[in-house]
Amino acid sequence: MSLAYERHGDGPELVLLHGVGHRRQAWDAVLPMLTPHRTVITVDLPGHGDSPALETPDGTDPVDEMGEELSGLLDELGLEKPNLGGNSLGGALALGLAARGRAATVTGLSPAGFWSSSWQFPYAKAVFKTMQASGKTMNPRLTTRLAHSTAGRAVIDAAIVARPSRMTAEQAAGDAGAFFRARDAIDQILKEPIAFTGIVPDDVKVTIAWGAKDHLLPKSQARIAKRHLPNARFVLLPGCGHVPMTDDPRLVARVLLDGSSS
Numbered sequence: 634m635s636l637a638y639e640r641h642g643d644g645p646e647l648v649l650l651h652g653v654g655h656r657r658q659a660w661d662a663v664l665p666m667l668t669p670h671r672t673v674i675t676v677d678l679p680g681h682g683d684s685p686a687l688e689t690p691d692g693t694d695p696v697d698e699m700g701e702e703l704s705g706l707l708d709e710l711g712l713e714k715p716n717l718g719g720n721s722l723g724g725a726l727a728l729g730l731a732a733r734g735r736a737a738t739v740t741g742l743s744p745a746g747f748w749s750s751s752w753q754f755p756y757a758k759a760v761f762k763t764m765q766a767s768g769k770t771m772n773p774r775l776t777t778r779l780a781h782s783t784a785g786r787a788v789i790d791a792a793i794v795a796r797p798s799r800m801t802a803e804q805a806a807g808d809a810g811a812f813f814r815a816r817d818a819i820d821q822i823l824k825e826p827i828a829f830t831g832i833v834p835d836d837v838k839v840t841i842a843w844g845a846k847d848h849l850l851p852k853s854q855a856r857i858a859k860r861h862l863p864n865a866r867f868v869l870l871p872g873c874g875h876v877p878m879t880d881d882p883r884l885v886a887r888v889l890l891d892g893s894s895s
Contacts, residue, residue, distance in 0.1 A: 635706065635709060636676055636684045636685070636703070636706050637657065637676070637677040637682055637684045638657065638674055638675060638676045638706065638710075640672060640673070640674050641664055641668045641672070641673045641674075641675070642664075642667060642669065642670070642671055642672050642673050643668070643669070643671075643672055644670050644671045644672055645671055645715075645716060645893065646671070646673075646674060646710075646716060647667065647671040647672065647673050647674070647715070647717075647718060647889065647893050648674045648676065648707070648712070648715050648716070648717050648718070648727075649673060649674065649675050649717075649718045649723070649889075650676055650678065650703070650717070650718070650719035650720070650722075650723030650724075650726050650727055651676075651678060651681070651719075651720055651723050652721030652722045652723050652745075652875075652876065653721060653745075653815075653822055653823070654681070654761065654764075654811070654812040654815045654818075654819050655681065655720075655721075655808065655811065655812070655815075656677055656681055656682035656807070656808065656815075657675035657676055657677045657682055658675075658682075658804070658807060658808075658811075659675075659720065659808070659876065660673070660675050660878055661804065662799075662804075662878050662879045662882040663878050663882045663885050663886040663889065666882065666883060666886030666887075667889060667890065670890055671890070671893065674715075676706065678699055678703075678722070678723070678726075678818075679698070679699050679702050679818065680815055680817060680818025680819075680821070681811065681818055682811055682815075686818070687699065687818040687821055687822075689821055694825075695818075695821040695822050696722070696725065696726070696729070696822065699726055700726055700729045700730060700733070703726060703730060704730065704733065704735055707735055713735070714734070714735060714736055715735075715737060716736070716737050716739075716740075716892075716893035717731065717735075717736045717738065717739050717740070718739070718740040718741075718889050718892065718893065719739075719741055719742070719744065720741075720743065720744075720875075720876060720878070721742070721743055721744065721745050721849075721850065721875065721876070722745050722822065722827065723744075724739075724742055724743065724744025724745065724841075725741075725744050725745040725746040725827055725829050727739045727740075727744070728741060728744060728746075728831060728833060728839075728862075729829070729831055731833045731834070731837045731839070732831030732832055732833050732834075733831075734834065736837055737837065737838070737893075737895075738837065738839070738892055738894075738895075739833070739837060739839045739892070740839075740840045740841075740889050740892030740893060741839070741840070741841045741842070741858075742842050742843075742844075742870075742877055742878075742885065742888075743842075743843050743844055743847050743849075743850050743854075743875055744829070744841065745827045746827045746828050746829030747829060747850075747854040747855070747857040747858040747861065748826060748854065748857065749851075749853045749854045750853070753850070753851070753854070754826040757850065758823045760792050760849060761819060761823060764792065765812075765813070765816055765819070792848065792849055792875070793849060793874055793875045794875070794879060794880055795844065795846040795873055795874035795877075795880050796872065796873075796874075796879070796881075799879050799880060799882075800879045829861060830861075833862060833864075838892070838895075839862055839864065839865035839866070840865065840866045840867075840868060840888065840891065840892035841859075841862065841866070841867050841868070842867075842868040842869070842870050842877075842885075842888045842892075843867070843868075843869060843870060844870045844873035844874050844877045844880070845869055845871050845872065845873060846872060846873060847873070847875045848874065848875065849874075849875040850875060855867055866892075868888055870885070870888070871884075
C-alpha cells in the first residue's frame with residue numbers, strides 16, 4: 634500500500650516531509666507561496682496521517698525503513714532526483730535520500746540527527762512522552778476547545794511552535810489528533826537517537842535552516858550539522874520554533890524556494 638500524499642501547484646517538483654508525530658498538513662501554511670512556482674508533493678510518513686503503519690521486521694532500524702518506503706514512493710511517482718524539503722525527522726530523511734543519490738536539492742528545517750550534547754535526545758524523547766501522556770487525558774472535545782484560543786494552542790503546541798497565535802484552530806486540533814494516532818510510530822522512532830552519518834554528494838545543493846527559538850532541537854545542533862555538511866548553506870529563522878511553517882510562513886516559503894532553485 635502506497636504512502637499517502639497530495640500534489641499541489643505547478644513547476645519543478647518539491648517533495649516535503651514532516652517531522653515525528655506530524656502529518657502532511659504541516660505544510661499547509663506555506664503552500665500558497667510555493668505552488669505558483671513548484672509542484673509541491675506533501676507526504677504522510679509511514680505510521681503517520683493517512684499512511685500505512687510503520688512496520689520494522691527483524692529489528693530493522695525504523696528510520697532506515699522509512700527511507701526505503703520514501704525511496705519507493707519516489708519510484709512510484711517517477712521522480713529520480715526531486716527537490717526535497719523536510720522538518721525535523723523529515724529533514725533527516727531528506728538528507729538520507731540525498732546520500733542515496735535520490736535528491737537534486739535538500740532543504741532541512743531543524744533536521745534531526747545532529748545532537749550537540751548527551752542530554753538533548755533524552756530531553757526530546759521526554760517532551761514527546763509528555764505530549765503523549767497529555768493527549769491521553771484530553772478527549773477530542775477538550776482538544777477542540779483548547780485549539781480555539783491562543784492560550785489553548787500554546788498548551789497543545791508550546792514545545793514545537795514559537796507563535797501559537799498564528800496557527801488556526803483547525804490546524805492545532807488536527808495536529809493534536811494526528812500526533813495521538815501516530816503514537817506507535819513515535820515509540821518505534823524514539824527507541825534510539827537518530828544520527829545522520831551519510832555523505833551527501835557534492836553536486837546536491839543543501840540548505841539548513843534553524844529556528845532561533847527551537848527548544849526541542851536547539852540551534853547549537855547547527856554547528857554539528859555544519860561539520861557533517863561543510864558545503865551546505867545555513868540560515869537562521871528569527872522568531873521561529875522547531876516547526877517554523879506556521880511561525881513565519883513567508884520566511885519558510887522563501888527558504889524552501891531558494892533552497893530548491895538550480
